[in-house]
Amino acid sequence: MPPSAFCTRCVGIFQGHYVPANILVQHNLIDSEAELLLTQSLTKGANTGWKVRLNNDPEKEAPAPYLHHSLQDLEESADECVFCAMIWERLSIEGFVYHPPILDEIKKKDLIGIPTIKSQVAHTGIFSFSIVYVTWSGHNWQGVTFHRFTVFKAIHVGNKDDRAIWKPVYDRQQSLLRIRRWLESSTATSDLRPQLPTRLLHCQPSSSPGGDPTVRLVDSINLDPSTRYTALTHRWGAAQPLKLLEARKSAFHDNISFASIPATFQDAIKLANDIGMEYIWIDSLCIIQDSKDDWQAEAARMASVYSQSYVTIAATTAEDSAAGLKQHTSMLRHPCEIIPSWTGFEDEIPPGPIRIIIQSGFCDEVLSKPLFRRGWTFQEWILSARTIHVARDQLWWTSATSMKSQGYAANETCEAYDFDVDRDHVHAMAPGALYSLTNESPETLARVWHDLLQEYTSRDLTFESDRLVAFAGIAASYQSFAKLPPGSYLAGIWRQVIPQDLLWVVTDGRKVLPPQLYRGPSWSWPSVEPAMNWNGKFSVGMRDINVDLLPDEEPWVAVGTVREASVEAVGSEFGPVSGGHLVFHGPLIKARLGLVLIDLSNRLTAEQAAEFVPGGKLWYMRNYVSLPNQTGAAAKSRAEMHMTMAHLDAVPSSMMSDEETDVYLAVIYCRIGLNVHPNAHTLVLVRGVEKGEYRRIGYVSLIEDVMNPWKETRDFGVFDALEDENEYLSVGDRPGYYNYRIV
Structure with a gap:
């Protein structure tokens, strides 16, 4: 397919002559309601920068604004046109800014869109894009609603540097080659002693094209310690996956029928093979699920399982093990690029090819998905040095060494970019924050720990009794990076800073339920059982002590001292x-x-x-x-x-x-x-x-x-x-x- 597929209506947005938007009012082309929409959203006046394309038709007495699709036609065109797909996606997600009617109802009103452009808007790139939706009264256009596409960013890709970042075509085979090169070039992050998981799945690719891999369970004690493996992070969901049980160990060592493996695991195995990996760790198939001792022992090793995996595959959109890593053939995976031929923007918008991106793309397609609301998957995300996210539209990948902010990611048409992240509605902390702790100040160490806690406690757990064990890997890694001695961890609180760590709070407005089972002493944050608030977050906040004090500000003084501190750990010091x-x-x-x-x-x-x-x-x-x-x-x-x-x-x-x-x-x-x-x-x-x-x-x-x-x-x-x-x-x-x- 061509670099970008645009419908005729979308091509027309980037053609023709643009004039100040107030021309619509002067020529009585819109009614007072539409003028109000323009006033609220685009602002009046010829000097504000907002412009519309005006068509001069010799057969008509007055010029007319250029019209985009009706909402009905827009939805249909989204299957073939990349820009229509982006517009429809945002309208479906965000609704309408100033008049938020139900989308299904507003589609019945035969609305037509008038595209508007404003040049040189910093956050939205070299121009900003919006649409005023109108309906024809028989005399003029009547304004109904308006949408400004604030997450669109227009980038000039005519120079060499930008062209290197933004790939002109979507190509899965090229993407897999890029991922292989990325894996070979990126560095490891873990300082932990090299240690393979107790068991791995050996997935040998078929010798015949399109054939199924041969899968069997292997004990890692028989493998070279430097063996590369991938780990899978996924949601168990309602569908119970195939499990390793005591009675199945012998059979699984001989062979695991590929047909018996759930679809999500099958697709993860195939993706691992596609990037040259033959060994994969999947929790339900590598931990003996009916052995409490094995489960506790392997849970305690979680820090090394994910931090030392060569790469982690995240089943980002899969609801459960049966869903598979299916990806929609959406137009959204394709780059949106065009070379405008419009006039009216001389000395405002540079000529040449323009790429329009969705700045919230990584947040929308990865960070806001249900996988990132699960408690167990938090440490799998934070501890992984490299992660491939299988999203609904394409593959995304992230590296802990470069991901100091939550939105820094690459995808199949982008080498790497710092995408926007809405912190109020997603549950994500950059893995780089943990891996950069070496030689940091005590204040920075405390702040990162508190951020880790707040992110973790904002996630759901099927069993609240897992609150400590599902965080054990992060706690073990933090102890290593912060150079804290063994025996420092006390049910979620560090011995070295007990007075400060006792000052956790349940955020205002939250309902706190009494725990059904004992999970920790009352002074430890795992002892509370939260009910989520409106955006799905329960927050254990911490009181910062003597952080960022002003020069003349009185410091806090510890007036209480700890004489004894102990917990009775069940197994690992980081566990229950x-x-x-x-x-x-x-x-x-x-x-x-x-x-x-x-x-x-x-x-x-x-x-x-x-x-x-x-x-x-x-x-x-x-x-x-x-x-x-x-x-x-x-x-x-x-x-x-x-x-x-x-x-x-x-x-x-x-x-x-x-x-x-x-x-x-x-x-x-x-x-x-x-x-x-x-x-x-x-x-x-x-x-x-x-x-x-x-x-x-x-x-x-x-x-x-x-x-x-x-x-x-x-x-x-x-x-x-x-x-x-x-x-x-x-x-x-x-x-x-x-x-x-x-x-």
Whole structure:
């Protein structure tokens, strides 16, 4: 096929004479609604840069704007025209900006598009593209809706450097050759000792063209340690894949019928063969699925499985093992290039070939897909040195050594480009962030760790009991890169920075469910069981301590110290735990935690209340923290004034609305200087079973309404002393300090 297939209507966009868009208004070619759309989206005036193609037809009294397809014709043309496919894709994904009707309904209105161009828009390249959709009234064009294609970027590819990046044709065989060259030229990233997975699949290509490979299970102890293998990252989904079981080991060592292998695995094996690889690691076929011991042992080796694979194949669009790595023959895989012959852009748009790309392409086709919402696949992505993503339209590939940003990728028509990533709607962290940790400052190490946690905890797990083990590979790699000694890892928290790592929070507005099974001590983030928010993210946020302080800013001082810290690991130190505790020495303040219902009904009109709020009342539940002598109506009043509020991991089962319960505030950090407002980072605790024992239920940043007694002297002895000896293990070495245990 030609370098780019354009329909006649799309070719016409890049031909003819363009004039300022306000000509449409001056010649009464559009009605007031269309003018409003132009005003809102394109802005009025001849000097704004927005232009339309105007046709001068001798048989008509007035010129007419150049028209693109109707929506119905656009959908049909998308099967044959690359630019129509791009336009239809964006309209389907984004809807319409200013008037967002349902696409199926708006298609019935026989809408026609008027293309508009604005030159020299930085984010969108050498020009920006939009369409005003109109319908004919019999007298003029009536505006209905408008769409500005902000993710399109127009790139001039007339120079040698840009031509080297943007390939003029889609060619799968050439793509496979490029991938082979890329694999040979890119460097390894892992500092871990070379170690093959316990088992691999040996997939020997057929000697006859189109024949199926011969597949059998092999024990890696019989292989050269330098054997190259690929690993597969995929979703199990609803369809249960073929599994390695104890009873099948002997048969699998002899032969695994290719016909019995699920389609996704078959396609991954064929792709591995296409790039010269004969060995592949697939979890369900290389881990004995009915052996708990083997599963735990292999899960602990996950860091080496993916970090030392020659390349990882990601089944990006496959819903499960049966779906296969099928790719649509979409026009979107083909490059969109054209040489405009238009006039009206002299000295504005350089002449020569233009490539139009979708800047969000990598995000749309890879990072936003369900594979990137799964907890287990996070470490498979982060730890892999090189990954081939099998997307719906084409192959994409990424390298950890070059991928310092989330969007840096190559595909079958692009050598490498830093694509845009919408961080609010995707779950992706660049693997390069982990591999570049060597010799970094403690502040940078902490920030990367917290970013890893936030990305990981935003993903789904079928079994929340896997929360630690599905992160074990990353934790092991982080320990290696950060040069932390063995025994440093405590159920998701590092021994060297325990006080800071205790300050995790469940982000506001999230519902936190009590875990059904024990997953870790209450002070560790795996102990909470999240429900996802509107964009699918649950966030364990961290409080940065003494990071990016201003020159005159008071630093945070650790006022609590860890006397003991231990967990009971089940197997690897990075895997699940059956128990754990901290013994802390520091300020411990008895307080009250209350809930109050705040009536927000006055923020709604009567019509809104009647339509959206049952009973016409809108209530908001807010907690508040106060000292024992601040309880009652005064404390509730302060709660409504947005004073001290806790970030709760869980609401004590004994609490109901408008009730208060005893809590204890474990002060971890505070600002000591007398010239700053009193402020402290604290954990919210409730009593446990044993003497001096507590459980964490949340975090709170204490401000002046609670810390006021401490304001003048910075002495924790001003708070009421704990009277019951069962409230602590022992009295501390200064007033207000105690030794206590958190489990």
